[in-house]
Amino acid sequence: MxxxxxxxxxxxxxxxxxxxxxxxxxxxxxxxxxxxxxxxxxxxxxxxxxxxxxxxxxxxxxxxxxxxxxxxxxxxxxxxxxxxxxxxxxxxxxxxxxxxxxxxxxxxxxxxxxxxxxxxxxxxxxxxxxxxxxxxxxxxxxxxxxTGTALDSARLRAQISLACGDVDPKSIDAHMIGEHGFSQIAAWSPATIGGVSLSRLALDYPERFAFDHDEVEELARRGGYVAMAGKRCTEYAIAAAAARIVAAILHDEHAVMAASTLMRGQYGEEGIFASLPCVIGKNGVEQVFELDLSEDELAGFHGSCAHIRENIARLTWW
The missing domain is CATH 3.40.50.720 (NAD(P)-binding Rossmann-like Domain)
Structure with missing residues (x-):
């Protein structure tokens, strides 16, 4: 039928x-x-x-x-x-x-x-x-x-691509996690290009793959406001991110992408929505992945979740 x-x-x-x-x-x-x-x-x-x-x-x-x-x-x-x-x-x-x-x-x-x-x-x-x-x-x-950090993760991959001599962003696996906002962080520890960790590539091929992580992370974090400054809105990229999630649902793809989902104990966080890599299919979020984070990254994720809670606490319905 x-x-x-x-x-x-x-x-x-x-x-x-x-x-x-x-x-x-x-x-x-x-x-x-x-x-x-x-x-x-x-x-x-x-x-x-x-x-x-x-x-x-x-x-x-x-x-x-x-x-x-x-x-x-x-x-x-x-x-x-x-x-x-x-x-x-x-x-x-x-x-x-x-x-x-x-x-x-x-x-x-x-x-x-x-x-x-x-x-x-x-x-x-x-x-x-x-x-x-x-x-x-x-x-x-x-x-x-x-949509959470789906778009921010795309921005991160785009900036890594530029920093690494225009490596195809689709070959890069890296995620921004936490809040879709300025408190989000890049999960550098598990990031790879072609299945090889960025840290390994930086050691083996420093002329191409060694770059300033903090600078690239901040470019990704602030990318939307480059568009905002010039045309007072963002539209193409966020619409494409939303359409990608819609496609994953309608086609039951079981696609893995960063998205905002309810925290149910990941890294000890619960009761709020925040972004981590999710498996998305016809029933919505099927699974949430916990990445191997460094201590600094884990602290950054907790700080980002705390900011989400601070915003929620400002509302009368909470």
């Missing part, structure tokens, strides 16, 4: 609109159900996406759902991209109060409508919002996935 792959998107600003476009260009969804409280903006995006269908691989049904969040109940995946990008112009924590307030306008309505799919959260602070969705809905936390 044929099944319809349906993806809902809440928030059709810069990021939500680009997620929709990425899903169309990759042929990932048979149906898009789109929500936004700005009627004119939503109508404009629906029109533009419809006009582009001829140039995408498959026809897709695109539905304007306005703010009728209950109409997302039959979706396989709901992507939350609702927020106020201007508030995060200098720090992802800047959206803390507005995005959590926005989330309260729809999360329980979606859950009450009978939604049984998977949440993919983009909205910042990503880990806080993912934790809030869990608390508001009582949903199975393995079926709530934050």
């Amino acid at each position: 044929l099944t319809t792959r349906s993806v809902g998107i809440i928030g059709m600003g810069h990021v939500g609109a680009h997620v929709a476009s990425a899903l169309l260009s990759q042929g990932l969804a048979d149906e898009l159900r789109l929500c936004d409280i700005d009627e004119k903006k939503l109508a404009a995006e629906v029109q533009d996406l419809h006009d582009a269908l001829l140039f995408h691989p498959y026809n897709t049904k695109i539905v304007n759902c306005g703010d009728a969040y209950e109409e997302l109940s039959g979706c396989d995946i709901i992507v939350n991209a609702a927020g106020n990008v201007a508030a995060s112009s200098t720090d992802r924590d800047g959206e803390l109060f507005c995005t959590t307030d926005i989330c309260r306008t729809f999360a329980e309505r979606v859950a009450g409508s009978g939604f049984a799919g998977i949440w993919v959260n983009i909205s910042n602070p990503c880990d806080v919002i993912a934790t809030e969705i869990w608390h508001l809905t009582g949903y199975d936390p393995s079926r709530i996935i934050g």
Whole structure:
């Protein structure tokens, strides 16, 4: 029996609109159900996406759902991209109060409508919002996935690539972990290129693979704000990261990527969402990997989790 792959998107600003476009260009969804409280903006995006269908691989049904969040109940995946990008112009924590307030306008309505799919959260602070969705809905936390440091890990690999003479980033296995924010850290100890540790490569081929880890880590950590400084938003890369997670779910790939998931005792952390490498498939997060971290890296991860908790403690629902 044929099944319809349906993806809902809440928030059709810069990021939500680009997620929709990425899903169309990759042929990932048979149906898009789109929500936004700005009627004119939503109508404009629906029109533009419809006009582009001829140039995408498959026809897709695109539905304007306005703010009728209950109409997302039959979706396989709901992507939350609702927020106020201007508030995060200098720090992802800047959206803390507005995005959590926005989330309260729809999360329980979606859950009450009978939604049984998977949440993919983009909205910042990503880990806080993912934790809030869990608390508001009582949903199975393995079926709530934050994009988390998926994008930050891509930025880290891109910077390592540049530092190592343009080695293909796809050949690099390295992750940013912890918060999707300035407290995130690079897990250098387990990082490899082609299965060989970076530390070994730096010893054997220093002319190519010895580089300043702190500098590269900071470039990755601050990469989004290079884009922010020039165009007041980030859109292409985060939309691509979200689409990658959607693809892993819809295709049941069991793909391993950094993502924000509920901590259930990893490194002694629990009760909050934070990023570690996750196995992602049709049921959401299937497994979470604990990396072999140095003492400094482990301390950095705990510090990052502490910052997530500090943000949560600022909210009235906690």
